[in-house]
Amino acid sequence: MLKSYIKIAWKVFLRRKFFTFISLFAISVTLIVLMAASTILDHTLGSMPPETRLYRTLCVFFMKMEGERAEISTFAGYGFLDRYARGLPGVERMGIVSQAPEAVDSYVENRKITSQLRRTDGDFWKIMEFTFLEGAPFTVQDDRDGHPVAVINATTRERFIGGGSALGRSIKLGEQTFRVVGVVPDVPLYRVLSYGDVWVPIGTIPTAHYRTELVGDFIGLFLARSERDFATIRAAFAERLRQPELPDPEEFDRLEGELQTLAEYIANTEIGLPPKSLYLVVVLLMVLFMILPAVNLININVSRMLERSSEIGVRKAFGAASWTLVTQFVIENVLLTIIGGVVAAGGSALVLRTIAESGLLPYANFHFNVPVFLYGLALTLFFGVFSGVYPAWKMSRLHPVQALRGGVR
Amino acid sequence: MIKLTDVEKVYRTDRIETVALSNFNLDAKEGEFISVMGPSGSGKSTLLNIIGLLDVPTGGTVNLAGRPVTGRKDRELARIRNEEVGFIFQTFHLIPDLNVMDNVEIPLLYRRGVSGSERRRRVLEAIERVALSSRAHHFPPQLSGGQQQRVAIARAIVGKPRILLADEPTGNLDSQMGEEIMKILKDLNERNRTAIIMVTHDPGLAEQTHRTIRIFDGRQVN
Numbered sequence: 001m002l003k004s005y006i007k008i009a010w011k012v013f014l015r016r017k018f019f020t021f022i023s024l025f026a027i028s029v030t031l032i033v034l035m036a037a038s039t040i041l042d043h044t045l046g047s048m049p050p051e052t053r054l055y056r057t058l059c060v061f062f063m064k065m066e067g068e069r070a071e072i073s074t075f076a077g078y079g080f081l082d083r084y085a086r087g088l089p090g091v092e093r094m095g096i097v098s099q100a101p102e103a104v105d106s107y108v109e110n111r112k113i114t115s116q117l118r119r120t121d122g123d124f125w126k127i128m129e130f131t132f133l134e135g136a137p138f139t140v141q142d143d144r145d146g147h148p149v150a151v152i153n154a155t156t157r158e159r160f161i162g163g164g165s166a167l168g169r170s171i172k173l174g175e176q177t178f179r180v181v182g183v184v185p186d187v188p189l190y191r192v193l194s195y196g197d198v199w200v201p202i203g204t205i206p207t208a209h210y211r212t213e214l215v216g217d218f219i220g221l222f223l224a225r226s227e228r229d230f231a232t233i234r235a236a237f238a239e240r241l242r243q244p245e246l247p248d249p250e251e252f253d254r255l256e257g258e259l260q261t262l263a264e265y266i267a268n269t270e271i272g273l274p275p276k277s278l279y280l281v282v283v284l285l286m287v288l289f290m291i292l293p294a295v296n297l298i299n300i301n302v303s304r305m306l307e308r309s310s311e312i313g314v315r316k317a318f319g320a321a322s323w324t325l326v327t328q329f330v331i332e333n334v335l336l337t338i339i340g341g342v343v344a345a346g347g348s349a350l351v352l353r354t355i356a357e358s359g360l361l362p363y364a365n366f367h368f369n370v371p372v373f374l375y376g377l378a379l380t381l382f383f384g385v386f387s388g389v390y391p392a393w394k395m396s397r398l399h400p401v402q403a404l405r406g407g408v409r
Numbered sequence: 410m411i412k413l414t415d416v417e418k419v420y421r422t423d424r425i426e427t428v429a430l431s432n433f434n435l436d437a438k439e440g441e442f443i444s445v446m447g448p449s450g451s452g453k454s455t456l457l458n459i460i461g462l463l464d465v466p467t468g469g470t471v472n473l474a475g476r477p478v479t480g481r482k483d484r485e486l487a488r489i490r491n492e493e494v495g496f497i498f499q500t501f502h503l504i505p506d507l508n509v510m511d512n513v514e515i516p517l518l519y520r521r522g523v524s525g526s527e528r529r530r531r532v533l534e535a536i537e538r539v540a541l542s543s544r545a546h547h548f549p550p551q552l553s554g555g556q557q558q559r560v561a562i563a564r565a566i567v568g569k570p571r572i573l574l575a576d577e578p579t580g581n582l583d584s585q586m587g588e589e590i591m592k593i594l595k596d597l598n599e600r601n602r603t604a605i606i607m608v609t610h611d612p613g614l615a616e617q618t619h620r621t622i623r624i625f626d627g628r629q630v631n
Binding site for chain 2: 015315321323
């Protein structure tokens with residue numbers, strides 16, 4: 001039976017080439033956008049190298065100081081994180097990294113090289129899981145003593161040194177010179193917490209003021225023992241902030257800060273959504289995005305099936321029950337969407353490769369993985385069933401006599 | 410084999426009622442070959458559709474192969490149609506995308522417990538019966554009208570139904586082709602004792618059947 005369904009589906013696709021093309025185009029374009037978007041989302045928020053433990057990482061991005069007359073809301077300072085966030089219960093390790101990479105210029109053999117410099121403490125390297133191509137990360141001691149050492153990515157090694165080992169070689173970034181202690185693979189721009197070309201100790205900042213500043217431009221990273229500890233960590237942090245020791249209580253007497261996952265941060269700060277709603281909103285957007293082409297496909301399918309009313313009449317006359325015909329038409333539609341899904345898988349890989357090669361997202365390197373593949377497959381099947389069931393049901397309800405006459409009841 | 414008692418079919422719309430069949434009675438025995446004649450719109454096709462369970466009467470009862478069928482569900486009616494009835498249409502109603510074998514196979518697809526090899530065997534047997542073995546892999550548009558109707562007959566008999574319903578089976582064919590089709594139907598009737606009810610406008614064909622029922626305005630007139 002299934003073989004017969006597939007055979008006739010294939011014949012119908014070939015007979016109505018224009019309908020088939022329009023249907024496949026709608027399905028493929030929709031799925032290309034959805035698959036590409038979900039791949040980018042997965043590469044941004046999923047636990048991938050070097051942020052392999054993102055699923056159990058909390059971050060402090062912002063702090064807020066309030067008083068009767070004034071209010072400051074900005075990125076967290078090193079002093080704020082150092083004083084209020086160290087040693088929280090449930091935290092396996094805490095690290096600090098500069099909030100955004102800083103562009104620094106270098107001149108090598110009359111070439112200007114702009115690098116994205118990130119400052120981190122020693123524990124950052126124990127939270128992230130970098131694969132070292134050469135050498136090793138700098139240490140807590142290097143940070144504490146402000147040793148001018150650096151970890152660079154593979155592209156920076158190529159730009160500054162060319163071939164050969166970079167270990168022990170010096171590179172001048174802006175006004176500072178650093179000795180290379182490690183080389184890591186390129187980290188793409190969309191890995192918000194770890195992206196950079198060069199990572200140097202926070203302790204190499206020329207002045208020591210940052211150590212006590214409550215406001216600044218740092219992110220605190222908190223590797224929880226497990227996700228179950230998130231609530232405990234958040235509660236302990238909130239408790240500490242209830243009794244702040246502020247330098248000028250006359251001006252500011254209250255301190256706020258929030259521990260968020262990266263997804264919550266992006267939802268809340270970058271998009272303005274309630275913190276927990278990112279995935280829900282993404283799913284809703286995807287469903288909305290799918291509805292229009294799906295409705296179109298329903299229309300196309302109804303027209304396509306109407307042309308086959310004689311076939312429906314014949315099948316009914318020779319013993320096909322309505323549900324048998326529903327199954328047949330749904331299988332046909334699912335087959336069409338699976339073909340569309342295969343086209344979309346190739347298409348989205350092409351789109352992602354084009355984005356990666358365009359240089360819009362430095363070091364972008366998208367690849368399909370099992371969850372995205374399964375997600376795409378589920379989307380494809382949902383699309384196929386959703387756009388196939390109604391037309392199939394409508395057609396299966398055709399009165400056989402009317403169907404044989406080529407009309408609709 | 411087929412028993413219709415006081416069958417009535419009325420088509421109702423918001424404004425008008427059209428009586429297609431009224432107080433119609435029929436008792437067809439196994440192996441009977443009956444022709445149905447009457448002017449266009451007299452109710453011949455409605456009668457055939459009711460006997461074939463493609464339409465339901467608004468009154469009266471229908472018994473098919475000893476089974477009362479009035480009030481049965483879609484799935485049950487589909488099964489009875491599949492097992493007991495074969496249809497031959499004036500316009501053949503072959504599926505153009507399927508070749509002869511696949512077209513003939515259709516009724517067997519909806520019958521439980523028939524394996525692929527058994528289906529193939531029975532399809533070839535039916536095609537041979539209508540002398541179309543050499544065209545088994547052709548598609549309907551590649552065949553003449555007469556050949557297409559023979560495919561339709563093969564499709565109608567592949568499930569070995571006890572009742573064949575033919576709605577003007579020679580209406581779209583020239584007289585020579587029509588005679589060929591009639592010969593096949595008579596052969597089926599005589600050799601298999603298949604009950605056949607055939608709608609026709611051709612008195613010559615009607616004469617070749619066991620008896621003729623005449624309908625006028627939805628009523629039996631003989």
